[in-house]
Amino acid sequence: MSQQIPVSALQAQCECIIRSLGSDEKTAHRLAQMGILPGNHLRIIRIAPLGGTIEVVVGQGQNFALRQEEVAAMLCDVVAMPLVSELVIAGQNYRIRTLLGGKTFRRRMEKQGLQEGDLVQVNNTGEKPFPVHLVESGEDVELGEGEAKKIIVEVTAGGPHS
């Protein structure tokens, strides 16, 4: 389901497929000319230190700087996001795409039973520590918010966003 991503949910590692460039014609025109078009994947690399401006990578290659409002105006299909994100819907399945962070972090997560490729659910978003349900093993684990932020999950086929 295509949606507009609210400004507050624009975080690093969010990825979506652009469906429409938004209603401002001038911006849409300019985006299109630079090869940023509906159908392209757009992934947020980072937010500027002062906020407001974000760096994205579009398609396979080029990096761009855009303003938040311009991305927020686009219609997108969300593909991936950090586990701590208002885009994550409680009680739905997500697949772990990447564990950001070093070896120790991975080992710690593995001990908890979390690996890349696993299916997870978040039950009550907003709670601390962060409860995560492991779909395959049926276990529940609790993560620190900092840990959950480093877990990038993607939407599964037939999931809530498709």
Next chain:
Amino acid sequence: MVPTPESLTIALGAIPNSGKTTLFNRLTGASQSTGNWPGVSVEKKSGSFVLGEYSITLIDLPGTYALSPATKEEQVVHDYFLQSPPDIILNVVDARNLYRGLGLTLQLALSGLPMVVCVNMIDEARRQGVVPDVKVLSQHLGVPVIEISAKTGEGIPELRAALYEVIKHPGKTRPPHMSCPPLIEKAFVELAENITRAEIASRLDPTFLAMRLLEDDRPQQWLQNDQVTTIARRLRQQLEQTLKTSMPVACADCRFNAARGLTLEAMHRQPVPEDPLSKTLDRIFLHRWVGLPIFFLLMLLLFQGVYGLGTPLQELLASVFDLAGSWLAQIKPVTALPVWLQSFLLEGLWQGMAVVTSFIPLIALFFIFMSLIEDSGYMARAAFLMDRLMHCLGLDGKAFISILLGYGCNVPAVMGTRILSSNYSRVMTMLLIPFTLCTARLQIFIFLTAIFFSPAAAPWIIFLLYGFSFFAVISMGLVLKLFNIGGRPEPFIMEIPPYRLPLVRSVGFRAWHELKDFLSRAATFIMVGVMLVWFLIHMPIDAQPASDASWAGHLGQAFAPVFEPLGIGWQETVALIFGFIAKEIVIGGLAVIYGGTDPALLTGHISALQAMSFMLFCLLYTPCVATIAAIWAESRSIKITAISLGSGLVFAWITSFVFYQAALFLGFH
């Protein structure tokens, strides 16, 4: 098609960061000249080179993403192609960024004009093991495609040979095929038929014209054929209603679909790997916590590099001029002249030359450092970091650097606005720079605060003046934005290029051409300004210079009622006229006016409050004739130059008035 005169025009078109400027320098060497495209502050560069028996004029078009205009630059390129198509197009694409580059390439190839495409940065591509197959590209585009490296010079002889071949045997070009949705295709065909039937004389392909017509908001501006433009407008409306997208977006979609396919084929489906160096460097330079401190550190280095090195050089030049001036004043042929003529030669002409020369080290250093920052790719990062701060003024982060450098000297800062990405930013920034507290103004302030305030208070006054200058820049920015001066801000979408090692050659070229440009475009203006001031101060001949009997004195007295409510007497008004030449000489001017040699005697003539009001006025009114000259040379617009002059004077007057009257009201003297 191509006639066989001895001289031909080749237009160099490419998207930004593809190495267009580097190639331009390679091909034309030192034979370059700069100007503006008519009516806009977009730089126009052209150069020449010889190709066999032909003499070629190479025009460096502004870097643009497409011919369907979304920005002023694109408008310029669009108008150029439609109104005076070049004999040959030379297009550059970055081998590592084929997809994005090919969007424009396809549009250009469809024009039907003879064309050669260079795949640039082949050295870099080879190092990464991703070399595009130029045969595939050439086959699809229907034009010769050459691998080059503008940096190392590889492939340049082949490029020249290919251009020569295209001139010699123009042949019929075969525009590339691009598949669009059937509805759009049909519209292209229908419109192209109408264009052919209307017998519009153009070297451009009818289908290309049809595409331009359908994407253009105001086709009647370049096509004087109501019948065709009416059909175009009708077709566009129908298409936009059915497809539910605007035509430029729909056309970009076709174009980039074709570009994507072509890239895959030319790269033999091999993906271009990420640039690991850029990724690592960005982790540091754009880091959430260290990114900004590094930025400010680099800005400090930049500022020190330009002014720390430049100011001593400037002073050195000034003392050389002084020495030479006093030597000239003694030699026979000069002393034999009438006194007024001696004064004109030494204090008018010679002084003017001294002012012009004093900018040379600053401008050279300024552009050396700016090119380093720009060519390395850091400029885009700086823009990203500072964007939020400048956004409220409708500017992007690059403008921050320009304004910051204004705190050293306004002249190179104004010249540097040409690196900004939109017309709006350039105009806004060049109007804001004059409100920065440049070092010349600082000299006045240091001097006046030292004689009017206690040593403990003086630094605070200077600090307050700096603060006020920031405030002035921001509030003036908001006012200018409100009045839409410079048009509407453009959407900020900036490509972030990979980091690259700047070429010494390119940096040197840049500095050299900017200097040449300054001397040819701004120097005359400065000389005229300085001499004008000389006349005001020294005429009539029998009057004591700068006295109440001189023209400047008359002018000061005529304006006395205007300046009186600011606490500024006619003598200081004359000093302000001096300040028009260069702020440095205001102090000397005051000494001359009060007829003494020791300017510290000033305390006997004006109060501290009046001095403060005078300083506020100095901070805000027109910086100096050289800045005005630079603004004029950059904008080529009398209107913008006048706005700059006017806004400075009005703002200065209001500020001093409010300050002085409020202080009097509060009981200060």
